[in-house]
Amino acid sequence: MKTDLPLSAAPLTRHSGQTLSEQLAGQVAERIRQRLLAPGARLPSVRDAARRHGVSPHTVVAAYDQLLAQGLVEARKQRGFFVRGPQAEPAAARSRAASGADVAAPKVAPIDATALIRGMFQAGGGRPGPGLGTLPAAWLDLPLLHGALRRVLADDRQAGASASALLYGEPAGDPRLRMALSNRLQDLGIPAAPERIVTAVGATHALELISRTLLAPGDAVLVDDPGWAVESARLSRQGLRLLPVPRGADGPDLDVLAALATQHRPRLYVTVSVLHNPTGHTLGLNTAHRLLQLAQAHDFLIAEDDTYAYLAPPHAPRLAALDGLQRTVYVSGFSKILAPSWRVGYLAAPAGLVDRLIDTKLLSTLTSPALLEQAVAVCLEQGLLRRHAEKVGALLASARARSVRLAEAAGCRFLAPPQGLFGWLDTGVDTERLALPLLDAGWLIAPGSLFHASHRPSTAMRINFASSQDAAFWKAFVAARATMKNAGSGPALS
Amino acid sequence: MKTDLPLSAAPLTRHSGQTLSEQLAGQVAERIRQRLLAPGARLPSVRDAARRHGVSPHTVVAAYDQLLAQGLVEARKQRGFFVRGPQAEPAAARSRAASGADVAAPKVAPIDATALIRGMFQAGGGRPGPGLGTLPAAWLDLPLLHGALRRVLADDRQAGASASALLYGEPAGDPRLRMALSNRLQDLGIPAAPERIVTAVGATHALELISRTLLAPGDAVLVDDPGWAVESARLSRQGLRLLPVPRGADGPDLDVLAALATQHRPRLYVTVSVLHNPTGHTLGLNTAHRLLQLAQAHDFLIAEDDTYAYLAPPHAPRLAALDGLQRTVYVSGFSKILAPSWRVGYLAAPAGLVDRLIDTKLLSTLTSPALLEQAVAVCLEQGLLRRHAEKVGALLASARARSVRLAEAAGCRFLAPPQGLFGWLDTGVDTERLALPLLDAGWLIAPGSLFHASHRPSTAMRINFASSQDAAFWKAFVAARATMKNAGSGPALS
Structure with a gap:
């Protein structure tokens, strides 16, 4: 195994x-x-x-x-x-070639992004990986999950032959969950009635439903650069032309975005607005406003990925709130706060898009598991999730403080102010090369190249604050970097 | 709602x-x-x-x-x-146009297939729809499902912080389920070690993983004609060229299949080998053997959709068994026998394809819900599912006998011998037009046109034996047909 x-x-x-x-x-x-x-x-x-x-x-x-x-x-x-x-030429590469796309064509198959996610699944009993994207299992609340499930099973027993387990469920997702999500979104200022909400098998699946509904092979799509590796791999494989929008400590470079939009006429911008992965950056009100103006001027939609919603500072503005859910499709889920393996995510969309998104879902998974959706609804309705998120937030704040100290003591420099789950820092050496000796020492890191659609070499690295608190990791890090420098790995890359 | x-x-x-x-x-x-x-x-x-x-x-x-x-x-x-x-031109149609495909291009957007699946979800408390594709909820076994779930929760409590709920789970799917499935497949003669098995969010999702992994827009794919409407809609939307293989009471027309393969060089044939939907036909050994020879000669793979596995007669041969899982990807699930809303399905694939299929799954849903997969494993391990399936088989046999009597008394003629869940019969009138007055009377039927990729008019209709036992339906059917004939709906279509 x-x-x-x-x-x-x-x-x-x-x-x-x-x-x-x-x-x-x-x-x-x-x-x-x-x-x-x-x-x-x-x-x-x-x-x-x-x-x-x-x-x-x-x-x-x-x-x-x-x-x-x-x-x-x-x-x-x-x-x-x-x-x-891989032995056979992947379908996406063929269709990309056929469409003559030349923007940000990856140097190698984008599939190496899956190394990191495969790593997530191996962290079970082992040492925490500083490069992983999840909360430590010990931070999650098994009794909370089981209590919610038992509650749903009890309701189901009452319902007898109309128990939700025995039916396919509604294509848009469980009505109880969509009602609870609608209330949650109202709290964020997003006017999403339950009819605007479609559940999915995790936030990843929600993003898949959006891009499959809105885009065809050869279409251009704006993405954050750096950005979440799995998302750009997914979009590449769909045969889309990726337009990387540089994202620094101040957020997306809107001048570059405007120029790309003028030149390539993208139909969609997929972005993490709050606690961006990997930089931790959260959009300010003015940037959000200007971004929405650009979306209108250039007629593209925005898929707002709010995966880290429950770790976000209170009152962080959402694009979907400013926009009133007119040109934004909001995406979130519960894998980063409640239960990764439940795979419960959702989207909230402009009225005219909902039915098309449901059709895409029907052709992909028919429906999604009602039992787990109802259990999430129980957690939301009773305020249990909010209280759990507060506890996790406190744990994360202390882990972040400790990890930042250790990282800076090891000579790293943060490229954006440390916030949320991830730190984005400069190590001074090519982190893809650094990954190998660290792997030998038992540590999985997330090299910067993974977060660029172009896979260009980078001296940056993403750390997970929750799993980078071990001084032993930073000792191994310093040793590996010293070996690389001694071996003459050349000048540091930018 | x-x-x-x-x-x-x-x-x-x-x-x-x-x-x-x-x-x-x-x-x-x-x-x-x-x-x-x-x-x-x-x-x-x-x-x-x-x-x-x-x-x-x-x-x-x-x-x-x-x-x-x-x-x-x-x-x-x-x-x-x-x-x-729909207002916007669907992506698949655009890409189909771009690829210049002209084979079996649907006359209208294929989306009307979703009418039938949307109908499935509305049947909750209402009258059973003769056109639906599911078992009646009352035939399923809620205590069996709940017992299995409670068992998994108890195991999870023992595991504490390494409880499966707290981790993403393995990309290939829960190891316990894959082991149980491997044993089940051995019983069918399919040599699938657990490493050959990938779980999915229902059989539909497994078919999606296969076509997304193996095919690019513009590729040709063989499909059963008539065949399951959702599958052809899904493949059309992926931008593939559908090559319909006529399927009558004797199974697929292999001469036509050979000619299509020669002319269009398809990479895949998606087919239901056992209890085909809608005809109920099961491949004989000789046809299966010849089909596999054609697959080898023309170098295409076969996606064998065995959705109705648990309703199948004992010893029905599977293509994957004859083939030794070399050129066949086997697909099945549990929505038609255990719990539609659990959305647990799986595939078993040739060794060289497994990793590529897992990558597609990672980019689509990351993993799939471990809790529900483990609950299915419990049902499989303890022989509970087999015993449940025997009970359902007995109920279905009696429902089939009664539905066949009623249908024949109403003047319908079966186009293939009645078997399994579905009957495929000739009504003598255009069933798409017949659907409207029957809908007025409260009955959802499945018109024959839905099962043809070309959506051509048809006098055939699919009935679900489990939900066509009500004499009131057949009375409404006879009345509606008489009205159509009186209104001069023209000569019967072939």
């Missing part, structure tokens, strides 16, 4: 049934299988790998030859060994 | 706050909103509608004028009034 695999590589040993080169080849193969080494990634140089594992260069060459023979890596003249891509 | 709307139209009344024409316009508008009148559908002629509702032709004209003013219908010269399509 994947979950049983330790993240850290076992040390190579001479007292094993396998030769050292077989052990090394096996470790690398396993990482390729898990996508911790993504297609297109370069393996460490023979000299680096030999030093790191305490073996002779000959052993490393033998191991790489085995990987070559297995078809897992390829040798490129003068450049080294690279992880091979 | 949609579910509260009665399926049957309220009689028009002169003692209302609204005029007769306003009432009639309101009823038609509501049906358009619910998609019970699909885009492209023709409204009844003024004369027909006047007679049916007992009002003057002038009242009908006034009602249709109101619908025209609301933009819900359009008038076509000499032809009558038609329901308008």
Whole structure:
């Protein structure tokens, strides 16, 4: 089972049934299988790998030859060994090629974004990964979840043959949840009646419903840069042309956005307005207002991804609130605060779009699980989720303070003020290369390149404040960075 | 709430706050909103509608004028009034146009297929619809579902902070369920180790993962004709070229299939091998063998949709069993036997495809709900599902016998031997036109045109044996058909 695999590589040993080169080849193969080494990634140089594992260069060459023979890596003249891509050409790449798109075409298949999410699923019993995107399991509230589920089962028993479990449920999603969400959104100033709300299998699925409904292959779409890797991978795979909007400590660069909109006529901007991933930035009122004016002037819609809603500062403005849900489709979910595996997310949309979004949902999953949607409704109705979120907020504030101290002591510089779950910081070295020795030491990090649609090298790294409080990680980080600098990894990238 | 709307139209009344024409316009508008009148559908002629509702032709004209003013219908010269399509051009249609596809291009947007699935969700407390695709709620076993859920919650409590609810879960799906499914598939002769299995949010989602992974817009795909309306709508919307393979009482026409494969080089055939929807036909061994030979000769894969697995006769051969899961992706789920709203489905795939399918799932819903997957595992492990399926099989056999008697007494002729959940029969009149007066009388039927990718008119109709046992339906059916014949609806279509 994947979950049983330790993240850290076992040390190579001479007292094993396998030769050292077989052990090394096996470790690398396993990482390729898990996508911790993504297609297109370069393996460490023979000299680096030999030093790191305490073996002779000959052993490393033998191991790489085995990987070559297995078809897992390829040798490129003068450049080294690279992880091979998937055997068949992915559909999105073909359709991208057919549409003649040339904007931000990824250098390699965008699939390596899935390395990070695959990592999420391996963190079960293991060491917390500073690069992961979730709250620690211990911060979540199992009795809260079970209490809500038991309540729904009791209601269902009362209902007998009209129990929700026995029917497909409404295409738009469970009516009880949509009512509770409507109340929640009113509190945020978003005028979403229950008829405007469509539930989905997590916020990711809600974003999928939006882009599948509104965009066709070859269409242009604005995205945050840096931005959430899975989202840009998803949009790329749909055959869309990604238009990266630079996002710094002050938010999206609206001048660039306007120029891109003029030139490429995008139909949609997918953005995280509050506690942006990875920078932690939250849009101010003026930026939000100007952004909506641009959306109107250039006639594009905005998918506002509010995944971190429950970690947000009170009164953070939402685009959908300013806009009155006219040109904005609001998206959120409960994986980051309540229960990742319940996969409950939702969207609230302009009236004219709701039916089309429901049709896309019908053709994708028919409906979504009513039991879990009703359990979320119970948590919302009774104020249980709000109280839980307050507790998590306090834990996160203290974790953030500690992580920031450790990061700065390790010589990192924050690229945006630390807020919410994620920190975005400059390490001074290429973080994609830094990821490999840290993986050997048992730490999964999120290198900056993952957050750029172009996958360009970066010295930035995203940390999860909740899982970066361990001084042992920062010790390993400093050691790995020193090795890289000593090995002459060249000047720091911008 | 949609579910509260009665399926049957309220009689028009002169003692209302609204005029007769306003009432009639309101009823038609509501049906358009619910998609019970699909885009492209023709409204009844003024004369027909006047007679049916007992009002003057002038009242009908006034009602249709109101619908025209609301933009819900359009008038076509000499032809009558038609329901308008969605306002924006759907993405799939655009991309289909761009790819120059001309094979089986639907006459109207394929979206009217969703009328039938939307109907499924309205059947809650109401009269059973002979056209629906589900088992009656009363045939399902709520205590079985709740017992399994309680068992999972108890296990989760033991696990504490590593409880599955608190983690995202494995991308491939819950390991316990995949193990139970592997055992189940071994019983069917399908050699699927747990690593070959990927869970999904229902069988529909599994089919979506397959087509999104294997096909790009413009690609050709073979489908059953007649076949399940939602599947062809889904594939059309993905921008694929549908190649309909005629499927009669003897199964798919392999000569036509071979010719289409030669001419269009499809990459995939999506087919229901056992208890085909709508014909009820199950592939024999020789046809299955020849079909797999064709797949090899023309180098296409087969997505074998085994949605009705638990209603199937014992020893019905599966393509995936003959094939050893080399060229077949097997799909099934539990909505038709256990719990529609749990949305648990799965696929089993050739080894080389599994990782690509998991990546598609990650970018679509990340993972799928572990709680519900584990509850299905409990039902499978303890033989509870098998015993439940035996009970349902007995109920269905008796319902089928009764429905067949009633249908034949009403002058219908079965186009394939009655088996499984669905009957496919010839009514002698255009069933799309027949649907309207029956809807007025409160009965939702599934007209034959829905099961053809071309949406061509048809005198066939699909009935659900479990919900067609009511003599009152067949009485309404005979009356509606007589009205149509008297009104001179023209010669029967083939």
